[in-house]
Amino acid sequence: MLTSVEHHxxxxxxxxxxxxxxxxxxxxxxAFSILYS
Incomplete structure (x- = not known):
């Protein structure tokens, strides 16, 4: 996995x-939940 990430x-x-x-x-x-609560 690490090698594939390093190559891309x-x-x-x-x-x-x-x-x-x-x-x-x-x-x-x-933020919306705080505004509309």
């Missing part, structure tokens, strides 16, 4: 983008 640097970027998007969605959902 683009995959790390994809995982980073997915992580950032997930964090944004979670923070937005929590």
């Amino acid at each position: 640097p683009g995959r790390k970027i994809d995982h980073l983008i997915v992580f950032v998007l997930t964090a944004l969605i979670v923070s937005l959902r929590s």
